[in-house]
Amino acid sequence: MxxxxxxxxxxxxxxxxxxxxxxxxxxxxxxxxxxxxxxxxxxxxxxxxxxxxxxxxxxxxxxxxxxxxxxxxxxxxxxxxxxxxxxxxxxxxxxxxxxxxxxxxxxxxxxxxxxxxxxxxxxxxxxxxxxxxxxxxxxxxxxxxxxxxxxxxxxxxxxxxxxxxxxxxxxxxxxxxxxxxxxxxxxxxxxxxxxxxxxxxxxxxxxxxxxxxxxxxxxxxxxxxxxxLPVKTKGKAPKRISFRAIVLMNKKGNILIQKRPPRGLLANLWQFPNDEHAPTRNDEAFVKEISERYHVVIRSMERIGSFEHVFSHVVWHIEAYKGNALELQMGDETNKWVTIDELKQYAFPVIYQKIWQAYE
DNA sequence: TAAGCGTGGGC
DNA sequence: TGCCCAAGCTT
CATH class of the missing domain: 1.10.340.30 (Hypothetical protein; domain 2)
Incomplete structure (x- = not known):
């Protein structure tokens, strides 16, 4: 009552x-x-x-x-x-x-x-x-x-x-x-x-x-x-998502970054190449996916760490890599090769800042 | 109505 | 450590 x-x-x-x-x-x-x-x-x-x-x-x-x-x-x-x-x-x-x-x-x-x-x-x-x-x-x-x-x-x-x-x-x-x-x-x-x-x-x-x-x-x-008090019911447990990301540098020393979509999680923020949309099962599949999606040739690749990031409703588990790459296309509005100095102008979510720190 | 949406701090 | 949280809004 x-x-x-x-x-x-x-x-x-x-x-x-x-x-x-x-x-x-x-x-x-x-x-x-x-x-x-x-x-x-x-x-x-x-x-x-x-x-x-x-x-x-x-x-x-x-x-x-x-x-x-x-x-x-x-x-x-x-x-x-x-x-x-x-x-x-x-x-x-x-x-x-x-x-x-x-x-x-x-x-x-x-x-x-x-x-x-x-x-x-x-x-x-x-x-x-x-x-x-x-x-x-x-x-x-x-x-x-x-x-x-x-x-x-x-x-x-x-x-x-x-x-x-x-x-x-x-x-x-x-x-x-x-x-x-x-x-x-x-x-x-x-x-x-x-x-x-x-x-x-x-x-x-x-x-x-x-x-x-x-x-x-x-x-x-x-x-x-x-x-x-107060009475407050709990929310449901967040989902877990695993994928990979890679910091790529070209011969000029530029880094490839990508702008996230204008809607959804971390909208309009920048990130490093990754397979979040379609997580791969092994290194070979990952290289193929990144190469096609970002129009690059990956010449070498090395694992730099494992990262977990907890959001409100989802948990990301990211295996992070660094590598050297050849660019096959010029950048556009959402995919840019930038100098390490220029990186500072772009807003990155905390998880990708951590990956960058591991790269440096 | 309930899910989606970040991050860091406290215990 | 793993949870709960902290001056909410949109869809």
């Missing part, structure tokens, strides 16, 4: 909760680079970077990205290749492709000013319900819910909610609750405080309830069940 929102909020001291939470945030919040001003563009960039990504990982990327693209217009005018390079290593690369497309639209349609309209902003590429609420509340002070994993964890404990947070439909229930309890005087600090509390105090494991500013409002703490 699930309670409705009205029942959940019965006897809940909203004003007191808002004050306890916001006061704590204003005292204890971390000094983070995207909190230095309320520039909607910078807030937006930070929110996209922070999707499924830790604060400590994001900080150096944020500094570098904002230095390189200090304004929305500068990002809108940048080349895709350069933008992707600034995202190299952050993961979930569709985020930056969508952000790039979105800022171009903002430049064209809204003169480079991030729209404060929920309808307009949320229609942009890569902007979902969370990002909409986060940017509108933090940058513009608009009282919209910004429900992420932190908020669902915190509120599942505060209100003893046992819905499975792995289900998409559960987020709406929390948005409904937040829209009832959000501070209209300070929606920015309220939303950020819920997330900050989840990151610093109301953590997934071993929550620090003894120093929680809203302990007196928490049903889970009162019942002693905080470590059993």
């Amino acid at each position: 699930k309670e409705n929102v009205q029942q959940i909020l019965a006897h809940f001291h909203i004003k007191q909760f808002q004050h306890d939470l916001i006061h704590w945030f204003q005292t204890e919040q971390r000094d983070l680079p995207w909190r230095k001003d309320k520039d909607p563009y910078k807030i937006w960039v930070s929110e996209v970077m922070l999707q499924q990504t830790r604060v400590d990982t994001v900080i150096p990327y944020f500094y570098h990205f904002i230095e390189k693209f200090p304004t929305l217009d500068s990002l809108a005018e940048a080349e895709e290749e350069e933008v992707l390079k600034a995202w190299e290593g952050l993961g979930y690369y569709s985020r930056i492709r969508h952000l790039h497309e979105a800022v171009k639209e903002v430049k064209e349609k809204y003169g480079g000013c991030v729209p404060a309209s929920k309808e307009q902003f949320s229609s942009l590429k890569g902007v979902g319900p969370y990002t909409t609420g986060a940017v509108l509340s933090i940058a513009y002070g608009i009282p919209e819910p910004a429900v992420d994993g932190n908020v669902m964890r915190v509120l599942s404990r505060i209100f003893y909610i046992t819905d499975d947070i792995a289900k998409g439909s559960t987020r709406k229930k929390f948005e409904n609750i937040v829209s009832k309890i959000i501070s209209h005087d300070n929606p920015s600090d309220f939303n950020q405080a819920l997330m900050e509390l989840g990151a610093l105090v109301c953590t997934p494991k071993n929550p620090s309830c003894f120093l929680c500013p809203v302990q007196r409002h928490c049903r889970a703490f009162a019942e002693g069940v905080e470590t059993e």
Whole structure:
């Protein structure tokens, strides 16, 4: 039997909760680079970077990205290749492709000013319900819910909610609750405080309830069940895929690289020749496959290592080689022979960076 | 609705 | 070590 929102909020001291939470945030919040001003563009960039990504990982990327693209217009005018390079290593690369497309639209349609309209902003590429609420509340002070994993964890404990947070439909229930309890005087600090509390105090494991500013409002703490919340079902085990890759050098000392397709895993990033699409069973078949697909003659080949890389939904096992080759065709848009120096301009996924390190 | 989509850190 | 995770969105 699930309670409705009205029942959940019965006897809940909203004003007191808002004050306890916001006061704590204003005292204890971390000094983070995207909190230095309320520039909607910078807030937006930070929110996209922070999707499924830790604060400590994001900080150096944020500094570098904002230095390189200090304004929305500068990002809108940048080349895709350069933008992707600034995202190299952050993961979930569709985020930056969508952000790039979105800022171009903002430049064209809204003169480079991030729209404060929920309808307009949320229609942009890569902007979902969370990002909409986060940017509108933090940058513009608009009282919209910004429900992420932190908020669902915190509120599942505060209100003893046992819905499975792995289900998409559960987020709406929390948005409904937040829209009832959000501070209209300070929606920015309220939303950020819920997330900050989840990151610093109301953590997934071993929550620090003894120093929680809203302990007196928490049903889970009162019942002693905080470590059993939130309820979250597990995903299925990732598939394993094995294939080979090879770093090829021609007589001029150039390296062959290939741009990945514009959709799917690691879209638009660069890689070394491989047989991912049709894994071969032995060296002979591998040489034949690479020769035909990449229009090269492989003159020598040597194994340089074995690599495993775990993605969210798949595990790659790569046998890596290096070799010398003759090129039979000039390069094109997706297959290029580049100098070792030029390699640095192209964005590679981490697994191929590791293979390059083994080659060097 | 659920799968696809990265990476690095913590325990 | 092998899991779980971290400020989600798209299809």
